[in-house]
Amino acid sequence: MARKPGDEILRCLPYAHVLTKTQIRKRCHFCFARCDQFEICSGCQTYTYCDIKCQELDWPIHKSECQCLVNVLPEIPSDSTRIMLRLVIRRQNGDDTKTFGANKLYQRRFVDLMSHYSEMKTYRECYDRNELSKLAGNKVELPSHDVLLEIYGKMLINSFQIPDEFLNKIGTGLFLSSSKLNHSCAPNCAYTYNGSEQIIRALTHIEQPTPEKMFVSYIDNAMPSWERRELLCQNYYFHCMCRWCVQESKQIDQIMTSVRCPDSLCFGFSGFTKDESGRMQLLPCSSCGKTDFPVEFGKEALRLWVYGNKMVKELKQMDEKEDHEGVLKLAENVLSEFDESILHKSNLQFIRIRELAKGACIELELWEKAAAYGEQVYMQKIKCVPHPSSSIGLQLFEQGKLLTNALKIEKALGILIQAENILRITHGIEDSIYLELQDLIEQCEDFLNLPNMG
Structure with missing residues (x-):
């Protein structure tokens, strides 16, 4: 059936x-x-x-x-x-x-x-x-x-x-x-x-x-095709041939590794993928279609990707030691570097660093700051994981709670409804998380329906 x-x-x-x-x-x-x-x-x-x-x-x-x-x-x-x-x-x-x-x-x-x-x-x-x-x-x-x-x-x-x-x-x-x-x-x-x-x-x-x-999916698929394939080969001994790794690999890799087009008049982005031999291949700009990028542009895109991986690893190690203030300080320094670089806002390294910054803000009870980072994370990450994803649903739920704590109830309600649309599929309507989400949605609706006491 x-x-x-x-x-x-x-x-x-x-x-x-x-x-x-x-x-x-x-x-x-x-x-x-x-x-x-x-x-x-x-x-x-x-x-x-x-x-x-x-x-x-x-x-x-x-x-x-x-x-x-x-x-x-x-x-x-x-x-x-x-x-x-x-x-x-x-x-x-x-x-x-x-x-x-x-x-x-x-x-x-x-x-x-x-x-x-x-x-x-x-x-x-x-x-x-x-x-x-x-x-x-x-x-x-x-x-x-x-x-x-x-x-x-x-x-x-x-x-x-x-x-x-x-x-x-x-x-x-x-x-x-x-x-x-x-x-x-x-x-x-x-x-x-x-x-x-x-x-x-x-x-x-x-x-x-x-x-x-x-x-x-055996793995967290929020990574470019060559990283996913390498991880699957190392741990499961097969070379993935799914549509994300074959037919749609360039399109998804371009979003995840996105770098701003070097043409100052263009607002599009390039990115890169790797072929079977591991050789880097720059992809055409999403807007102007430019392909003749300077050699140094490609080297810088790759350098920033490797640097991002290094920083993510370092921040996770600090997070394990519960050095939340240190995580936030380093994450913000890295994000400042990224802002001045050729990285596009949808680049996965931006998302990963912001996720860690958001987590540190939650631990430090900096609710508005955590909500600001959370919004930047989910708006870009959803482009990298287009199918219904429990991790995206839970991130939206968390974002809704952060906005509730910051008393931005109307905005929180919109985010929570998006989370409900995903978690209804991934978790089912009898799951404790889904029931908790429904309860918070009702609380937000009740709050917004209160008579204006002013």
Whole structure:
């Protein structure tokens, strides 16, 4: 049966999953819910559950894992080591040859997943065998190195980061049913999460909603085609041939890497892409069609792109250290440099730096300034991600809240309605984020309908 935008297609629980270190003892380790009161495992005193039911559901794996955690306390191993142990336990329990999935179209076994074993063995850094051996101790018998490498490959290629409602990572999970869906940088489906449960919805009309006709994006696709392809090759071992990477690559790359046309009388922009050999290719101006750019113009466009990447990395490192004032100061200095450069306002590096500046303003409770940066971000970013995107929807929701805090209610309402149009599709009308959004829209409408007391 055909599916329209927003229709739910699939719900699946993870085959194996773990909370990030920072979320342990803050959330239920089975359903990932936040709770005021937890049931703590009496054995390891590490994993917590929202109730006995979740603890019992997790017990088939945790009963073997429990003593392993005791052996290494107070240390908590990395996320990848802990999920590797869970996959080994699944294998010992005979679960790797069992078929999982309520929907027959999406049923799958762990043994059927691709591991790209040969590429993994040659090119990838291996799992931390010492940490895994220390965690397993004498409680769980580890298989051979070759088997572990195969499990590791399947884990890397088929795992998803599980975010909270605001896209902050809270865990990692491997989902067998959704692993049947292939990648596209211009997907027709999207996944969201209700705790540890994954939900797949249609973004566009899908005449035949079968796995081979449905596509999700494995990565954040707000990057030029060559960066996306490089990331996909490194992590998933394929060369993307979707329409964003082939038919529409130049058009999208031009927006993301946009630089002002050197003709002072033209208000258009050029940009660049990279061919299969990695050679940079300047694109015609969007307005005057100019193609004969000076050599130095192309070099400067590339230099600014590389410099932007460096600054984004530096700012993210500062943000992780919670140096919000430092982030804002450096971001504003970089933006001043960009303003004086050939970069066009739609250049992705402008967007990335402004996003980080906005985040710092939120932490410093500079609401009007955060709203000003937020407006610049979403107005340009929406050009880079034209299909319905949960990240754009959530950014608009956040922008609406910032404008509400700044008491710009009428403007906030317009932004929130735009967010509602997207999140209704990506999240569904029963999602907690969507319900919170609807509540804020009603509050804004009520405020605007109040009688004028002046």
